[in-house]
Amino acid sequence: MRALHTAATGMMAQELNVQVISNNIANMRTTGYKRQRAEFQDLLYEHVKRVGTQTSEQGNILPAGIELGSGVKTVGTPRLMTQGPITTTGKETDVAIRGEGLFPITLPDGRTAYTRDGSFAIDATGRLVTAQGNLVQPTITVPANSTGLSVNVQGQVFVTPAGTTTPTQIGQIQLAVFINKSGLQGIGDNLFLETPSSGTPQLGTPSTLGYGSLLQNSLEQANVEAVSEISDLIAAQRAYEMNAKVVSAADQMLQSTTGMMR
Structure with a gap:
């Protein structure tokens, strides 16, 4: 099931996000340290029905297509080189x-x-x-x-x-x-x-x-702000939990499908 792979990419992305945040927090007292930020992009899409395609011989155009995404990827962890206190x-x-x-x-x-x-x-x-x-x-x-x-x-x-x-x-x-x-x-x-x-x-x-x-x-001193890092950590943790919930839901759906075939 596609949802399992998609949710897995989300969990891996948030795991890396937590790792970046933890490194920022660990270096809060490191002289001259510059914090990092994880940046993400969506992966390729499967175009089941492409938007803008003709739907009839009369020339009707599809106003919205069907695109199935395949998850998320990490594209970088740039440093924010702002002035520290x-x-x-x-x-x-x-x-x-x-x-x-x-x-x-x-x-x-x-x-x-x-x-x-x-x-x-x-x-x-x-x-x-x-x-x-x-x-x-x-x-x-x-x-x-x-x-x-x-x-x-x-x-x-x-x-x-x-x-x-x-x-x-x-x-x-x-x-x-x-x-x-x-x-x-x-x-x-x-x-x-x-x-x-x-x-x-x-x-x-x-x-x-x-x-x-x-x-x-x-x-x-380091340009790490404790409150900002903690709020980012909580957001990353919740995103990880929601992706894990998707994996659990997809597993239950597969289990139901398997039960129907018995």
Whole structure:
């Protein structure tokens, strides 16, 4: 019976929907996380009677045909790259992006990744790195025994060298923007990779046209809203239950048909 297969596609779609929602909820406290949303489309139709076909020799046209759908499919789980709330941390190496852009990061294999997570640190050689130890691009090295690390809204990094009282610029943080930032590929560790869908990165200076500004001593939190996710979860659960009810009803109909043949 066709209804069994159709309802099964609905159950599988809602199962995936719940998985996406659960991942959003799990990452509610993940710095710079961007929530995902499951998107669906209907499957092919069987046209028993095509709308608009001629129904008589006098030229009558069928005003409404008979189309039997075959269910639903998942077409994507795009990320919603909206701004998350910014919280103050008080740590001088924490940097939040307010607006467009991502931090370029060098991976151990030499590839460039991108992140909204600005929870940086200083490694043993004085270089600015991520929580996993990956280098921030371009490389910024803090001199030994310097104090007063500061980052302004334009991404300029200053320190006060030992034996002086005058701040000195030691580097410039850059941001990368993409024509389709939702097309970036997530690889975990709060990192994204460039893809053919995202387009090539355009590097620029923070606080210039098209680029966000930086905020030191702060971090961007996940853009996940608990109330919205819970309501979506309830809706997905109810949709799954209704598709399961269709399977049960189709089974009862088949059982009745089988009983008539005995």
